[in-house]
Every structure is written in structure tokens, then in C-alpha cells.
Amino acid sequence: MSQIYRYELTVPEDALDVNGHVNNLEYLRWMQSAAILHSDSQGCTKVTTAAGATWVIRTHRVEYLRPAFAGEQINVLTWVSNFRRVRSLRKYRIIRVEDNAVLVEGETDWVFVDAQTGRLRSIPKNVMDAFEILPKEKEAEIFHHLKSIIR
Numbered sequence: 001m002s003q004i005y006r007y008e009l010t011v012p013e014d015a016l017d018v019n020g021h022v023n024n025l026e027y028l029r030w031m032q033s034a035a036i037l038h039s040d041s042q043g044c045t046k047v048t049t050a051a052g053a054t055w056v057i058r059t060h061r062v063e064y065l066r067p068a069f070a071g072e073q074i075n076v077l078t079w080v081s082n083f084r085r086v087r088s089l090r091k092y093r094i095i096r097v098e099d100n101a102v103l104v105e106g107e108t109d110w111v112f113v114d115a116q117t118g119r120l121r122s123i124p125k126n127v128m129d130a131f132e133i134l135p136k137e138k139e140a141e142i143f144h145h146l147k148s149i150i151r
Contacts, residue, residue, distance in 0.1 A: 007076040008075055053112055059108070059109045065102055080133055086113075086120040
């Protein structure tokens with residue numbers, strides 16, 4: 001499944017909040033880390049830098065479904081859902097390995113900008129070609145198949 005990148009981690013103690021479960025900000029941090037690692041692994045970071053550009057977050061949407069606790073193994077799954085002229089939608093699903101429970105679902109709308117001026121730029125073809133898109137209408141099918149192989 002080259003469309004989906006998996007970032008594996010063990011929840012550290014310092015990720016917990018006063019309620020004893022993972023702080024909401026940690027999920028955002030893990031989502032961003034997964035996106036950057038995915039971009040690096042696909043060569044997107046390199047071609048973006050060579051183009052004199054960078055990606056900036058426009059919006060996040062995060063839905064917290066279940067808590068996670070220290071010591072748990074989790075997978076942060078991420079994929080690119082689409083590209084538009086200057087924007088790209090990236091989605092996430094955070095899953096607890098032990099029981100395959102979906103803990104968080106989210107998405108980030110990224111914008112492509114000139115690294116010097118901060119002005120929006122059209123996304124070049126070689127940047128888009130770094131990723132295999134997973135369109136929304138294929139997500140359910142892919143995740144049904146992934147359930148059996150992700151553990």
C-alpha cells in the first residue's frame with residue numbers, strides 16, 4: 001500500500017495530560033511528523049526545496065474517538081487525498097495496535113508557498129508525482145484490506 005505511510009510509535013509518559021491519557025496536542029504533533037516523514041520518504045521534500053517552495057498548514061480537522069495511554073503501540077497512518085492548484089488535502093488515522101481501535105481521524109489542508117515570499121504558488125507536477133493519491137471513494141476498501149495486515 002504505497003499510498004499509505006505508517007509511522008509507528010510507543011506512547012511516552014510525557015505525552016499524557018492531567019487526565020492520564022494522551023494530550024490532544026500530541027496527536028497533532030504525531031500527524032505532522034508522519035506527514036513530514038512521508039514527504040521525505042517519497043522525495044517530495046527534496047523537490048519542494050529545489051523548487052524554492054515549502055508547505056504550510058492552512059487548517060486541521062481532528063476527531064478524537066478514543067484515548068491512548070502510556071506504553072501503548074500506535075500507528076499513525078497518513079495519505080494524500082488530493083491535489084488542487086495550490087492546496088493538498090492529507091488525511092490521517094491513528095490506530096492502537098493491540099486492538100486495532102481507531103483513536104483519531106483527521107485531515108490537514110496544506111498550501112504550497114514560495115519559501116522567500118510566502119506567497120501561494122501552483123504545485124509543480126514533479127511535486128504531485130511524488131505521491132500516489134488515495135481518493136476518498138477508495139478509502140473504505142483500502143482500510144478494510146489493511147485491517148488484516150497492519151498488526
